[in-house]
Amino acid sequence: xxxxxxxxxxxxxxxxxxxxxxxxxxxxxxxxxxxxxxxxxxxxxxxxxxxxxxxxxxxxxxxxxxxxxxxxxxxxxxxxxxxxxxxxxxxxxxxxxxxxxxxxxxxxxxxxxxxxxxxxxxxxxxxxxxxxxxxxxxxxxxxxxxxxxxxxxxxxxxxxxxxxxxxxxxxxxxxxxxxxxxxxxxxxxxxxxxxxxxxxxxxxxxxxxxxxxxxxxxxxxxxxxxxxxxxxxxxxxxxxxxxxxxxxxxxxxxxxxxxxxxxxxxxxxxxxxxxxxxxxxxxxxxxxxxxxxxxxxxxxxxxxxxxxxxxxxxxxxxxxxxxxxxxxxxxxxxxxxxxxxxxxxxxxxxxxxxxxx
Amino acid sequence: xxxxxxxxxxxxxxxxxxxxxxxxxxxxxxxxxxxxxxxxxxxxxxxxxxxxxxxxxxxxxxxxxxxxxxxxxxxxxxxxxxxxxxxxxxxxxxxxxxxxxxxxxxxxxxxxxxxxxxxxxxxxxxxxxxxxxxxxxxxxxxxxxxxxxxxxxxxxxxxxxxxxxxxxxxxxxxxxxxxxxxxxxxxxxxxxxxxxxxxxxxxxxxxxxxxxxxxxxxxxxxxxxxxxxxxxxxxxxxxxxxxxx
Numbered sequence: 001x002x003x004x005x006x007x008x009x010x011x012x013x014x015x016x017x018x019x020x021x022x023x024x025x026x027x028x029x030x031x032x033x034x035x036x037x038x039x040x041x042x043x044x045x046x047x048x049x050x051x052x053x054x055x056x057x058x059x060x061x062x063x064x065x066x067x068x069x070x071x072x073x074x075x076x077x078x079x080x081x082x083x084x085x086x087x088x089x090x091x092x093x094x095x096x097x098x099x100x101x102x103x104x105x106x107x108x109x110x111x112x113x114x115x116x117x118x119x120x121x122x123x124x125x126x127x128x129x130x131x132x133x134x135x136x137x138x139x140x141x142x143x144x145x146x147x148x149x150x151x152x153x154x155x156x157x158x159x160x161x162x163x164x165x166x167x168x169x170x171x172x173x174x175x176x177x178x179x180x181x182x183x184x185x186x187x188x189x190x191x192x193x194x195x196x197x198x199x200x201x202x203x204x205x206x207x208x209x210x211x212x213x214x215x216x217x218x219x220x221x222x223x224x225x226x227x228x229x230x231x232x233x234x235x236x237x238x239x240x241x242x243x244x245x246x247x248x249x250x251x252x253x254x255x256x257x258x259x260x261x262x263x264x265x266x267x268x269x270x271x272x273x274x275x276x277x278x279x280x281x282x283x284x285x286x287x288x289x290x291x292x293x294x295x296x297x298x299x300x301x302x303x304x305x306x307x308x309x310x311x312x313x314x315x316x317x318x319x320x321x322x323x324x325x326x327x328x329x330x331x332x333x334x335x336x337x338x339x340x341x342x343x344x345x346x347x348x349x350x351x352x353x354x355x356x357x
Numbered sequence: 358x359x360x361x362x363x364x365x366x367x368x369x370x371x372x373x374x375x376x377x378x379x380x381x382x383x384x385x386x387x388x389x390x391x392x393x394x395x396x397x398x399x400x401x402x403x404x405x406x407x408x409x410x411x412x413x414x415x416x417x418x419x420x421x422x423x424x425x426x427x428x429x430x431x432x433x434x435x436x437x438x439x440x441x442x443x444x445x446x447x448x449x450x451x452x453x454x455x456x457x458x459x460x461x462x463x464x465x466x467x468x469x470x471x472x473x474x475x476x477x478x479x480x481x482x483x484x485x486x487x488x489x490x491x492x493x494x495x496x497x498x499x500x501x502x503x504x505x506x507x508x509x510x511x512x513x514x515x516x517x518x519x520x521x522x523x524x525x526x527x528x529x530x531x532x533x534x535x536x537x538x539x540x541x542x543x544x545x546x547x548x549x550x551x552x553x554x555x556x557x558x559x560x561x562x563x564x565x566x567x568x569x570x571x572x573x574x575x576x577x578x579x580x581x582x583x584x585x586x587x588x589x590x591x592x593x594x595x596x597x598x599x600x601x602x
Contacts, residue, residue, distance in 0.1 A: 023437060050436050056462035060429035063422065063459070067402070067433025070420055075433070093423045197418035197434065199398040199441035201367070204418065 003180040008145045008170065009034035009078075011181050012104055015152035016076050017046065018184050021102070023073035025053040025064035027083060030116055031172040032106035035078040058083040062090030062103075069094075069101045070205060072196050074156045074189065078104035080172075081114060081122050084130075091165060092131025098207045098222070100159030102152070103137065104168045106175035109303065109333025117333030118172035120249060123308035126167050127278040136223060137165035138230055139278040141248035145179040147275070153184050160193065162226050163207075169277060171249050171303065173335055232275040233284035237263065238292055241270030243345070246313045247301040248274055250335045255301055257338045262345065269345070272298075280312045285320035297325045297355070299348065301341055304330050307356060314357035325355030365391045367399075371411035376578035378568025379407060379475055381535040382544070383414045386444070386473060389549045393556065395442045402431040404447030404456070406482045408475075415446075425456025428463035431470045442555060444471040449490040450480040453513050457489075464519040464527050467560035471551045474515065474563065476532075477570040478589065485573025489513035492592055497573070512592050516565050520598035528559035530599040534567040536585050540595070547597070554601055567593055 006014070013035045016024075024043065026036040036054065043052040051073070055061040061077045068075040079087065084105050094101055105126060109119030126139050138158060142148035148170060155166045195206035208215040237259055238244060245255040252273045262269045272288055274281045288295070298317055300310035307328035314326040329336070329344040347353035365387035373379050390399050401415050405424035412419060422430040427445035435443040445452070452460050452474040463470060479497050480486040486499040490513050494503035506512075520530040529551050533544030544566055551562035567589055569581030576584065 023433065025433065050439070053432065053436065055429070056458055056465075059426065060459050060462065063426040063429035064433035064436075067420065067430035067435075068437045069433075070430075071400070071434040071437035073433075073437045089423055090426070197400045197420060197438075199400050199418055199438060201397065201416065201418045205420070 003182050005178050006145065006181050007034055007176065007178050008148060009106060009175040010038045011145045011149050012152050012168065012170065012175070013038045013042065014183060015149040016102065016155070017042065018186050019153040020074045020156050020188050021076050022048055023051045023065065023068035023075040024077065025055045025061040025068070026077050026079065027055050027058050027061055029080045029083045031108060031175050032078045032080045032104065034175070035104060058086035059090065062087040062094070065101050066090060066094050066097070066099055069099045070097070070197050072193060072198065076102040076104065078106065080106050080108050081119070084122065084125070088131040091137070092133050092135060094165055095131070095135030096133065096207070097205055098163035100156065100163050100165065102155045102159060102166045102168065104170060107169070107171045115333055116172060118174070118250065118335055119303050119333050120171060120251070121304040121308070123277065123302070123304065126169055127280070134219065136226070136278050137167040138162070138226060139167045139169050139276060141169040141274060141277045142174070143249050143252045143273065145174070146181045148174065149181050149183065156189070158230070160189065162222055164222065164226065169249065173250055227279040230276055231279050231281040231283045233281035234273045234275060235270065235288070236273065237270035238272065238288055240268050241292060242268045242296045243299055243348070244288070244295050245269065245271040245299050245301055246274070246309070247271065248277060248309070249303070251301045251303055251331070254336050254338055254341060258341045258345070261338065261342060277309065280316060282316045282319055285316040285322070289320040289322060293321070295322055295324055297327060297348065299327045299329060299345065301336060302328065302330045303333065303335065305332055306330055310356055326357040327353060328356045365396070367391070367396050367416045369414045369416045371414040373407060373411050374572045376569055376571035376581060377407070378477070378535045378566065379411055380414065381541060382473065382475060382566050382568065383411060385541070385545045385548050386446070389545060389552055390442065393549070393552055395552070395556070399442045399444070400434055400438065402427045402434065402443065402445045404445065404451030406448035406451050406480070408446055408448065409482065425451055426459050427451065427456065428459040428468070428470065428472060432463055432468045435468065435470050439469070442471070442552060444473055446473050447475070448481065449474060449476040449478070450488045453515050454489045460515065461519070464525060464561045464563065467526055467528070469555055469558055469560055471555050472561070472563040473548065474565045475568050476565050476593065477568045479570060479573050481570050481573055485570070492588060514593065516563055516598050519561070519563065527561040527563070527599055528554040529562035529601050531563070531597040532565045532567065532593060532595050534585055534590065534595055536582050543595070550601060559601060567595070
């Protein structure tokens with residue numbers, strides 16, 4: 001199929017439909033609104049007029065998604081940081097009932113209202129829970145629009161396989177920019193779900209009730225399977241690298257340019273890019289240790305203010321057997337400049353920037 | 358003449374307080390749905406509150422919604438299962454206080470769902486605090502000197518609001534009680550109207566039922582009956598505020 005030039009938020013919406021999405025509820029919020037706008041006319045075009053709801057607020061949207069998914073739909077909502085804070089309650093409920101659904105977070109920078117700069121400040125919230133209780137969503141962190149399309153296309157297969165929520169960790173610039181992408185064909189769920197509410201009372205929601213160990217074991221079994229099966233990462237120039245950048249999303253693309261520039265002047269640097277950030281690719285660090293045990297340090301480049309992913313980088317590096325410093329360059333809001341990353345790298349070599357761990 | 362007691366197929370046991378009205382309403386819902394041939398074609402979306410001690414009385418497909426969000430969840434279900442009878446079952450705290458946004462917006466969009474709300478003029482499950490339906494001067498755990506409407510607002514009238522406000526075009530809105538045989542039969546007819554409206558695709562229907570809360574009102578069931586038929590009904594009139602077209 002020919003490639004099309006599409007905006008990230010639109011591509012994500014179309015890829016969701018190709019992947020079987022047949023219910024959407026959402027509320028306008030910059031920088032994710034194009035997803036809502038596109039689906040408002042695209043779903044009626046596909047005969048799903050009633051399956052699109054512009055909801056009264058973010059909270060209603062996630063509760064509509066829960067209802068629709070329980071009734072058998074492949075349901076999605078989309079928002080940005082502040083809106084997803086409001087959805088946190090619903091995400092916890094969805095986790096409690098093991099309801100599969102997809103959430104697109106087109107992140108802006110900052111706390112509170114934040115700003116419209118691109119951001120990755122929701123790492124903790126998306127990867128460590130966010131709502132009350134113990135739970136995780138599987139969190140995809142694509143670094144170009146094609147990868148976001150491919151991830152979105154797979155999202156419900158994975159969500160339904162494990163009965164878990166899936167979060168797309170997008171960001172303002174990735175949602176707003178355009179790239180050439182190839183759309184996959186429309187597909188449907190392969191076999192009927194063996195749970196859900198259809199009015200007959202014959203299946204039901206099928207999750208362990210109560211607060212005993214059977215519930216805990218059900219949860220542990222589910223999440224441990226995901227940890228075993230869903231770790232994904234990509235290496236770039238790691239074999240001989242002294243320093244390894246770790247980054248996701250657009251900072252990872254900036255790091256690719258950084259690596260090219262530093263390599264051109266003889267600096268041995270590489271990158272480990274997590275493609276999924278929960279479960280975090282601990283296995284990737286172990287493989288890196290087998291490939292190149294001589295790494296001198298890790299540098300986590302993130303679009304937030306204090307560094308968040310760096311905690312997982314440090315843990316994964318330690319678990320893999322690296323006893324080396326872990327540095328962090330949290331660049332604040334907006335995609336980091338290549339020259340700024342190179343300057344931070346130089347600061348590390350000069351001993352000016354101290355390790356975080 | 359032999360009187361045969363018929364218990365609806367989908368009715369189970371509950372663990373509600375003695376004298377509580379919830380049990381009667383749940384039974385009426387199941388009687389009506391069985392009479393309409395919908396016993397095996399229903400999804401109950403239940404709110405958070407006293408109903409949590411009675412979900413086992415609903416032996417049907419059900420979804421325990423988050424507090425106040427039942428109407429939103431029910432909308433999601435109904436859009437996916439348009440041929441199934443979908444209703445919410447909520448208390449006044451759930452439906453009108455924390456859930457005011459979701460309830461009003463479902464009515465505003467005239468979603469083809471049914472809302473059964475139980476108004477016992479307080480938050481029952483948490484031990485009798487003031488809700489938006491608490492009567493002026495009523496003593497609760499958070500209005501120990503009686504509700505001060507100057508500070509806390511006036512009693513909340515959801516059925517009247519969605520029946521009579523400009524911009525709302527709901528299918529059916531009514532209020533009943535389950536205080537005696539006559540009112541139980543009247544409320545049953547209201548519930549039947551509400552479900553028939555949904556089955557005909559007429560849109561949003563709501564039946565609010567005034568019920569007793571002996572535990573938190575600190576009254577005997579007889580005293581509760583007396584209170585409902587006097588002060589509660591004088592604030593919340595029984596009747597149909599929006600009749601079916």
